[in-house]
Amino acid sequence: MPNPTQGALHVNQLHTDFSVGYLQDQKKYIADRVFPFVSVAKQTGVYAEYNRHDFWRDEVAVRAPGTESQRTGYRTDNTGTYRCQEFSLEFALDDQVRSNADNPYNPEQDAVMLLVQKMLIKRERDFCSAFLSTNETWDGSSDGSHLISGTDFTAWSNSGSLPIEDINKRMVMIEQRTGNLPNKLVLGNRQIWHDLKNHPDIVDRVKHTSDGPVAEGIVARLIGVDEILVAAGVHSTRAEGMGTSTQAGTYIGGDNALLVYAPASAGLMIPSVGYTFVWNGLLEGQSYGQVIEQYREDKVTSDIFRIRATWDHVLIDPNCGALFENCSTNI
Numbered sequence: 112m113p114n115p116t117q118g119a120l121h122v123n124q125l126h127t128d129f130s131v132g133y134l135q136d137q138k139k140y141i142a143d144r145v146f147p148f149v150s151v152a153k154q155t156g157v158y159a160e161y162n163r164h165d166f167w168r169d170e171v172a173v174r175a176p177g178t179e180s181q182r183t184g185y186r187t188d189n190t191g192t193y194r195c196q197e198f199s200l201e202f203a204l205d206d207q208v209r210s211n212a213d214n215p216y217n218p219e220q221d222a223v224m225l226l227v228q229k230m231l232i233k234r235e236r237d238f239c240s241a242f243l244s245t246n247e248t249w250d251g252s253s254d255g256s257h258l259i260s261g262t263d264f265t266a267w268s269n270s271g272s273l274p275i276e277d278i279n280k281r282m283v284m285i286e287q288r289t290g291n292l293p294n295k296l297v298l299g300n301r302q303i304w305h306d307l308k309n310h311p312d313i314v315d316r317v318k319h320t321s322d323g324p325v326a327e328g329i330v331a332r333l334i335g336v337d338e339i340l341v342a343a344g345v346h347s348t349r350a351e352g353m354g355t356s357t358q359a360g361t362y363i364g365g366d367n368a369l370l371v372y373a374p375a376s377a378g379l380m381i382p383s384v385g386y387t388f389v390w391n392g393l394l395e396g397q398s399y400g401q402v403i404e405q406y407r408e409d410k411v412t413s414d415i416f417r418i419r420a421t422w423d424h425v426l427i428d429p430n431c432g433a434l435f436e437n438c439s440t441n442i
Contacts, residue, residue: 139343140231141297141364142238146385146424147377148399152392155194160427161380162186163290195390195400195421198233200226203413219416223403226418230401232363235344238424239364242385243299243342243434247426251285251293251370251433260437268306268439275312278334281370281433288430291372291382294337299364301343302442336370366439371432384431390421 165185172181202222209218241247248255258264258281265272278296286292298304307313308325316333317325327339342364349359371384389400401420408415 135228135231135344137231139341139345140235141340141342141344142234142424143387143399144340145238145242145295145297145369145371146373146387147375147383149193149377149386149388150391150400151193151195151388152390154390154393154421155192157189158191158193158386158427160188160191162188163382167290191425191427193386193388193423193425195388195393195423197390197393197419197421198230199417199419200229201415201417202226203408203411203415206412206414209414219414222416226403226416230418230420232344232346234420234422235342235363236346237422239299239342241424242426242432243297243364243367243369245367245434245436247434248429249369249432249434250430251281251288253284255429257434257436260435260440264435266306266438266440267303267310268441270311272310273312274307274310275334277435278336278370282335285370285372285431285433289372289382289428291431292335293370293372293431293433295340295371295373296331296334296336296338297340297342297364297369297371299342299367299369299438300362300442301341303366303368303438304339304341304343306439306441362442366437366442368435368438369432370435373431382431383427384429385424385426388423388425393421394419 162185165183168183170181170183174180202225204218204222212218245257249257252258258277260266264277267274267277282293298307304327308327308330313330313333314325317329320329323329327341331337331339342362344363345360346363347360373383373385374381377383377386391400394400394402399420400422401418404417404419406415406417407413
């Protein structure tokens, strides 16, 4: 007498308590955390810049009785420009797909999360390709040349390297050039951070002050900056339809580190390595120049979810930054 098979008695169903997704923590993205934001009403414009040397020059003189006082002045430059572009992406949710979805799928929420993730990646790639790569000149490295591992310093993955001294030397140079001590260290990937926190010099110094794990805040205080930002966002280079069996992800930030001075917020007569201009005159009420919209497209019986964002990452003063190239040999 035949017996029923396992498949005849049980039909696999979607588990409703968990699912496997690949959303990256937003803290991994640093593009919006390096430069202060500047909200602008128009797409393009210019900004004012004062000549630093006119404010630093010592021209105070003794005034003899009956004579005029020594006079001074300052120059301004209004040639700096910004141009905010609009970036956008859409996702179409068909009525049939929404109606037929089972738990744990939530098509509307999934659509929004997908769009937000992709915009984060776009912003990060835009920032890192401009400022965490060799595309930009950083005068805080004394001559505009980037600091290259093996030539200007020893890779920080090498136990014989001197990362604290390397960074502190450039901090002094930047302060001499700009009057501002660098306050942020941006690391292009997680491996550089691991190399730093496990470096013998850092471990030896930290062990006398803390019995906890070597966290970013502890190393930041040791180096003398306010913040260490680890650009740990990952970007896939695998084309759609090629499957996921082969690893094709890579850190967006690359293998470099960037030391900069940037204030907490923009303001009058406040210098900064750069500013992120966001065109809120287009996307009104959005403090970070980004909005998610939904509209109906009846011809295809679908709701369209659209993310829109505007920005322009602008380098203001290259003297406020120094780039370290190829910081780790472990990646």
